[in-house]
Amino acid sequence: MYTLMILMPMLVVTFFGFQTYSSNMKERASDFSLELLNQLGKNVDHYFNELDRISLTFSMDSGVEKALLPSGKSAFEQYQDKMMIDKALMDIVLVPFQDVIGTYFINPNGDIFSRYGSGQQVDYGNFRNESWYKEALEAEGKGVLIPTYYLRSIEGREELSFSFVRSLIDVSKNQSAGIFRMDISLNGLSEVFSSVGGGTEQELLIVDSQGHIIYDRDKSKITQMFPITLEQESGSIVKRIDGKEVMISYVTAPFSGMKIANIIELSELTRNVDILRNLLWTLTGVALFLSIGLSVFLTRRLLLPLKKMKSLMNKVENGDYSVQFKAQSNDEIGKLAGSFNHMVRKINELVHHIFVIRILKRDADFKVLQSKINPHFLYNTLESISMKAEVDNNYEVADMISRLGRLFRMTINHDKELILLAKEMEYVENYVSIQKIRFPNLSFIVDIEPEVMKSYILPWTIQPLVENAIIHGLAPHNHEGSIYIKAALVDKDVVIRIMDNGKGMSEEKRRDIQAQLLTNIDKDDDQIHIGLKNIFDRIRYYFGDRYGLVILSGEQGIGTTIEIRMKYLKEEGEPLAEYHGH
Template identity: 30%
Template sequence: MKKHLTNKVFSKILFFFSATTLLTMFLLLFFLSRYYTEVIIQKERDASTQTLEQIELNINRKQEYVQNVIKELYLKTDLILYDIAFALQNDYSTYLSYRLDKYSESSSFVPINLNTFFQAYFTQDADINAVSLKSANFETEYIYVNNHHRWNQFLKNSNEESSKHKLVEADGELQMVKWEPQAEGYNTIQISRFINDPVTLKSIGDLTVYYDTAGIEDILRLRRSQYKGSVHIFSRDGTNLYTSDRSIHPEQLQKLPFITNFSEMTWQGKKYYVNTLADEKMGYLYIGIIPKQELKNATKVQQYMLLGTILLSCTAIGVTSFLMRSYSRRIRTIDNAIHEVRSGNLQIRIPHSKQKDELTTISESFNEMLDDLNKYIKDVFVLNLKQRDAEMKALQSQIQPHFLYNTLEAIRMKAISDGSKTTSNMIYSLGQLFRYSLSGKEIVQISDEMEHVKQYVGLIQIRYQNRLKVSFDIPDMYFDEKILKFTLQPLVENYIIHGFQKEADNNELLIQAKGKNKDIEIMVRDNGRGISSERLTYIQAKLKEGATNAEESIGLSNVHQRLHLKYGLDYGLSIQSVEGEGTTVVIKIPATRRGIPNV
């Protein structure tokens, strides 16, 4: 086994790959598990905080409403001075006589008294169970009940049995009844504010609004999908004002400090996450309790993650082992073929594989190398013979142009001896054209290209005497600039074939060169037949597409494409023409020298 691992590179790779995969996967599982648990805890903490903040906002809004009512009360001077202050500082019978006298003296049909005060401010909010207006000496208390059912439920939670007299509003009138003192219950939140005499500024009583906790229950019900814990509300002195889960004893929560914090708590062997939100203004401590058992889903996810990690690791190792065995067999085949070649067997071939990878490329290259090697060995002598034959034909090809030039020169001398000067000049020009055409240069000077054009134009002018006027406007500074061979002559030839008017004697051709930025533009302009708009559009499209056919092989498209290939797409030729007026072709090439002036 040790020898197998030492000699087989793929076995080593598989071993180290398996160890690296397992280590990486389990480290990843460890960190993901911790991260996932922290995310779950943070998510529950955020949900608890949001829930407590919504409950705090709900209660603060009610507290602000009570405060605004007190402010409105002080602004109503007649009400607080002549009714509420009198009612709180006197017994009920005296207050009742006083109120009847005030009503009889008033010219208004709408009385201003405790009844109208309660009804005006405390009948619109459905969460209000009752409103208490209590004198400072606790002798008299007026109760306005807004929801009798909930108020009676609250009274059942009273912990004291001593009785007093109270005034309860019934059918719009205050009535004196026996009253059991209020006790802190689980369904009522009390908000109290002192009432001072506007004249003496001494406290004459307090106003207490008893709010039902239905609004809090609605908040918890709406957020049940996000927050699965319980909510508790305590006053600063440790009094339990509200709890959504009575399984948690209030005494355990009374020990919590009056601060905003997140901590853990153990009670009856169970662990809880505790989120507290302290409201310094109201003096309330809002507590969110999250049982740690509620986070058991995180444990299940961790178990699934462990199982998935094991399965993925085993799958990765198994697939890698299978693939590496396949590669190992193919490499062994290549290795055996190399040993066969080293022993002299050049007929060996590596079997073709359907897989497209580097090993396939190596195999195909190996087979092609052997084919080329066999072909080279077989053809080496034939190639030597062909090389000698090629050298002979090269010598012959060098003789053929000289033979053509010498023959044309002999014909020209014969024409001179016969007195035919015109024929002699034409033969001379033709010989110069042939010599330029057969030269091996691809790039020539503008001066050479212009000389070639002049030889061609000279032949045309001999044929059509006094019918063609050619002008050249080429500054000397451009003569040694470089240009592709056969760039201008095809354009002139194109004009002679398509634009030259044989019957007219005013044919004109202008060849002009000028600098533009760092480029050179050579313009070939004539006053020939011109091109129709449809034909011009077609030609311009063909130039743009780069289309070339047999007829245009030495024409516009050929020149345009050669300029593109040599200098790039920014260079080439453009054509403009008006039918019956002439054609202008502009060639754009780069300048080889700096300092080309703009014209």
Template identity: 30%
Template sequence: MNRLRHLFLRSIQARLMTFIFVTIILPLLFLGFMTFRASSGIIERSVTLNTSETMDQVLDNIEFHLSGMESVATDIIFNYSINSNLRKMSGRYDEAEIQAVNEIKALLTKQLSMQDGIESVFLIGDDYFLVSSSNTNRASSLDHVPSLMKKQDWYRATSEQGGKSYFTIVPDETTEKTDVETKSIVVDGEQNRPIRMARLFRDIQTGNPLGLLGVDMDYRVIDAIVSRLHSGYNGSLILVDEDGNTIYKRDPSQRFSSSASLAGLKLVSGVDRVNVNGKRMLRIYRTSHLSGWKAVQLIPYSEILAPVQFIKRLTLLLVLICLAASLVMAAFLSSRLVKPLKNLVRLIKKVQHGDLDVRLDTIRNDEIGYLSKNFNMMTARLKEMRSEIYREQELKRQAELSALQAQIQPHFLYNTLDSIKWMAVIRGEQQISDMISALVNLLRSSVNLGDETIPLRREIENLKHYIHIQQMRYCHSFSIEYDVAEEVLDCVVPKLTLQPLVENALFHGLEAIESGGLITLEAKLEDGHLVCRIVDNGKGMSADLIKDVLAGRFQSRFSGISVKNVHERLQLHCGLQYGLTFQSTEGKGTTVTVRFPALRLKGGAQIA
């Protein structure tokens, strides 16, 4: 893992391949995901629409047959012969009543044949029970049948309807013992029973109740409707009445066994999603306007999305193909882009080893071409600079040789002057000896250019040697006084700072004075800075002369260093806030003030 990370961080090609790969694959994955989502949504909406239309057709067909049952009941209720014969029923079972029963049964049988799927028609009153069916053609005297029927919920509900039709299912045979053959139908493992429509039977003349009319429809009619219009999915369908009782059930997978399957059916119609036995189901339900029954169908999402699986596999295959293609493309593009850079890196390594004759040949006009062109220019310039350095080094060696040769001359001069000094001592010329000694010391300190800064103590010693020579030259026509604080003697100053300033005072201030000339050197600390003042009592300097001196038009006769040079060296070493200031009045003398930072030597290093 660390090696891969190290390679990724160091290799532009690896990062470029990753960038190209991610740039290609992420849109593909997003496109595949959105395609799958869109396909799933389209198929779900299509299934919902088709199933809803199918369920509407199922309910329409069921309502058609239920309306047929109502038509049969209406024809019977408004049949004059049936009404007149029913008024004769009194429970005597005499010849007239038996004849009336036969006439009623004949009319019921006739009505039975007028509607497909009607299994039986019966009339029930306080004193009679008459039935007509496909396989029953006799009257039941049966004292117990009316009392048993009146105990059923459907009987009480029909009586409360006040003449409106009531639809339900025929109760189980275990709860209603009659001579009517009640058939149960098994549909996909579900036992279903016939549908019953019950309605109060009233006298068409008086409106008084004569009994209750029941019409039973074979359950296979509904099963045929559902089978013919089934949506094609392995879904489950159930018909429930307004009280939640099951009217019809096709449920091979036992999905409606869960209470969640029928929970929340508050609207007349709707589509929602439910979780039944841990599986996501699409639930679609519709309500019959005639009977109030609800048709509910459950379709597993696994079946709805089955066609999408092909799209999913196809999308995955396309993504894999594009993935491979993107890897090849990324490798190809990164190689094409990085190859010139690799060549450049290879040549740079040669340059690192000193080979400046390399050249990167390219005809590209892009950034890499620009980089290659500048690389060639850089190597050519480096080659030129190397040649210049060789020439400079050669000149430097020659200068060092010349300097080494020049060192012979001062030593020869020191030795010669020393010999002259001792000759003067032998002959008793002490002044000549002292002057030569001062000159030797002054030359030795000024020629030794190794130290740029020296302590103020040494700078004053060198100045004293210079003053001693000048006093002997001018026959002691001037004197010098030193007012130097002990605490500043260890402060460091740039070398040859005071001598050019004292020389300036001699030649521009005191040169015209034959005697009584005085130079005063003051050195002390002021506000944390070292301040030196050179004061003379000479003729002073005009403003123009001061400008000429500061412009460097006058140089020291001893060192060749001008006052301007002293000022610039001070600012270069110490900063722009330091340097020289002149105060001069013609006929009254000149004062030169020098400001230094108060730096001392301690352990060989400068400290503030």
């Protein structure tokens, strides 16, 4: 994944960058070639204009015009005519261009006049059957360029050259007065092309309207046909020729109508691009190597700790909660390790807590089952005594026994973990009503909000405290006094206070009892401590550490206030308060 994240952008940038650069390079090369060819076309046109001007100079020469006057001349006059034509032909050979191979004039009688420059004599005796002669006559006085060919002298020597012919028109008769021909070597065109730069890697050619190559710089394609048809005035196209992809740019020379073409291999154009491409691919390869190394490094750095943590998780699944992951850094893996260790510790504590609760519950269930035998027997016995008291008209005793029987029945029939506060208060009121028969001066006041009455609490948490208040608080006062029970909802908790105005206790004893509740120190011979400890432990184990029982006041002679706090539960199956650790 890391490799792809690094490699893909580089590949995309490399590919599109290369394509864009290559396209721009081709466009610039095309523009440069067209500009160069336009300049070259102007030079070629200038050269052919000079050839046309020379042919016109010959036709307008006064000696030539005189020599072309009608026949009927003497032999001397004919000799003079010949001399004037020869002189005009020689002037052309010697003066304008050093690359003129030879000049010729053929009159209507078939007489051939010739002068030679850099070349040797060529036999044109069969001129009437030559295509160039017919083309010159058909041009009616216009110059005709004969494409490049191999010129063969009478000595048998061949030389690449091209020719320029023109028919001299007798205006009075509107017919040809003779044909002027000029054979020219390629030296002049070579000089024209040598004046234009562009390097040796490109081909520069001149193509006529029929597609013949009349000149190329290395002279290897002269007389051949150009590989494609150049239909437009100018342009640049990319073609595959002889297995090579080339760019062909061309323009049309305005005067001569010749196509000046440039052929260059694309590999030459993109040589620098190829260097750049190779550099980019090299950098991509280096980046790929580094990304693979980075990927391996990060994978080992990330996956090895995770695999080790997975192994520890498997141990936790199998019940080993003592494992801990030792982090080597403070990065995300280190933070994850800290969270894992904290989770395992909390699970271990919770499992231990649940285990303790189950042991306590199992022990309590056993004791309840065991204790139900005697209360059940006692309940049935009390019912028999109550019936006997009623028979003897001792109704007060019968009422006491009946109330005690109902209290035992409630004890026998209740086996749930939670009970409505209203039901718990019913137990308390039954117990107090029995005590009032014995102690008529006992005052019992209850102040509980209706909403709190509908909450669920642990059973037998209020009645033992009321019993302690009567036996240990009010008994020294001949059981005269009051017990006040107040319950309210405080911060989503049920807070219940049991207050009496009895004997009370010293501050030292209050602290001693509270300390025993917190430090698991029991005094087996003190029933006060046993009852309080039982209520305290049951509340804390069921609801959590922040719940329990607190002795708020206990001054000697003033009375005692005990407060119990449990989570407010609207339904019996509602989740308990968050576990705070045991």
